[in-house]
Amino acid sequence: MHDGSGLIAVQNLTKHFGPVAAVQNLSFTVSPGSVTGFLGPNGAGKTTTLRMLLGLVKPSSGTATINGRQFHQLGQPGRVVGAVLEAQGFHPRRTARNHLRVYTAAIGVPDAQADQVLNLVGLGTAADRAVGGFSLGMKQRLAVATALLGDPQVLVLDEPANGLDPEGIAWLRNFLQSFARMGRTVLISSHLLAEVEQTVDQVVIVSRGQTVYYGPLDHLRQQQQRRVFVQPSDVAALAAALQADGVTAIEQLPDGRLAVSGVDSKHVADSALRAGVSIYGIQEEQVDLEQLFFRLTSGQYAGHVPAPSPYQQGGWAR
Numbered sequence: 001m002h003d004g005s006g007l008i009a010v011q012n013l014t015k016h017f018g019p020v021a022a023v024q025n026l027s028f029t030v031s032p033g034s035v036t037g038f039l040g041p042n043g044a045g046k047t048t049t050l051r052m053l054l055g056l057v058k059p060s061s062g063t064a065t066i067n068g069r070q071f072h073q074l075g076q077p078g079r080v081v082g083a084v085l086e087a088q089g090f091h092p093r094r095t096a097r098n099h100l101r102v103y104t105a106a107i108g109v110p111d112a113q114a115d116q117v118l119n120l121v122g123l124g125t126a127a128d129r130a131v132g133g134f135s136l137g138m139k140q141r142l143a144v145a146t147a148l149l150g151d152p153q154v155l156v157l158d159e160p161a162n163g164l165d166p167e168g169i170a171w172l173r174n175f176l177q178s179f180a181r182m183g184r185t186v187l188i189s190s191h192l193l194a195e196v197e198q199t200v201d202q203v204v205i206v207s208r209g210q211t212v213y214y215g216p217l218d219h220l221r222q223q224q225q226r227r228v229f230v231q232p233s234d235v236a237a238l239a240a241a242l243q244a245d246g247v248t249a250i251e252q253l254p255d256g257r258l259a260v261s262g263v264d265s266k267h268v269a270d271s272a273l274r275a276g277v278s279i280y281g282i283q284e285e286q287v288d289l290e291q292l293f294f295r296l297t298s299g300q301y302a303g304h305v306p307a308p309s310p311y312q313q314g315g316w317a318r
């Protein structure tokens, strides 16, 4: 049923709205079998990029393709890509099943597919209920069900975790990961790293329409210099031993511990052992991904009055 592999390719994509450069020379690819997080603060250009991928906005330059084709070149787009965009409108008095049946005809799939996707997203028992009475989480599931109607190879979701409770986020995570494990492609945007951190295999981080990081989250963590905090019996002796080992980034903290950069805790402990220094405590610094994300994307607000930051409202500048 699926033609092509489900590869998303964004190449030198640029979009200007008058004087606003919403997206600037953006490039990344999303491979099948993985969940990719498309991250950046509000206004970074995520929605504009996804809308260009879905043929809803015309790029100023560059291309966004699925299976090597632009959206309008896809023969049956509903069979190739399903999308959940922000602010989905549902007719409040329509039942979930009838909402979906509006689309089955348009996409050209049998009506029975409506019940199948409702079961897939865990709404099977709510099929005959009016959508107006749905919780936000149920509406998000219905939006995902709508995107799944054409049994697409590629799923694109714009801020799907917005307003979801922890249970909804956990459901979405499991769902997207198992969808990707079937060999399909998932691209999911968010302005909150914490919301998708455990869901995604790799991330594209954008700020002011430009890529600031592209790759696995683990690599991002590892790129950061972690310090080792150590409490030795003899600070001067350990510092000397480390220096003799070629470690130069050593700092004494006010509490008497040493902070050592560029080596792991094993290295520090081995140096101490050789120098005959006891260690009373040792730990590696934890890299706070949220702070990292903030640092990577905070340039977006350079020059602006820094109050009140949307990050604080979003709850990740703790």
Ligand SMILES: Nc1ncnc2c1ncn2[C@@H]1O[C@H](COP(=O)(O)OP(=O)(O)O)[C@@H](O)[C@H]1O
Pocket (backbone or CB within 6 Å): 017, 020, 021, 022, 023, 040, 041, 042, 043, 044, 045, 046, 047, 048, 049
């Ligand atoms: N239709 C539009 N007309 C004018 N400016 C727009 C339009 N859509 C988006 N923008 C601007 O483009 C920038 C990126 O917006 P958007 O893609 O919605 O970012 P995000 O989804 O990351 O929050 C913002 O400065 C926004 O105001």
Ligand SMILES: [Mg+2]
Pocket (backbone or CB within 6 Å): 043, 046, 047, 048, 086, 158, 159
């Ligand atoms: Mg957006």
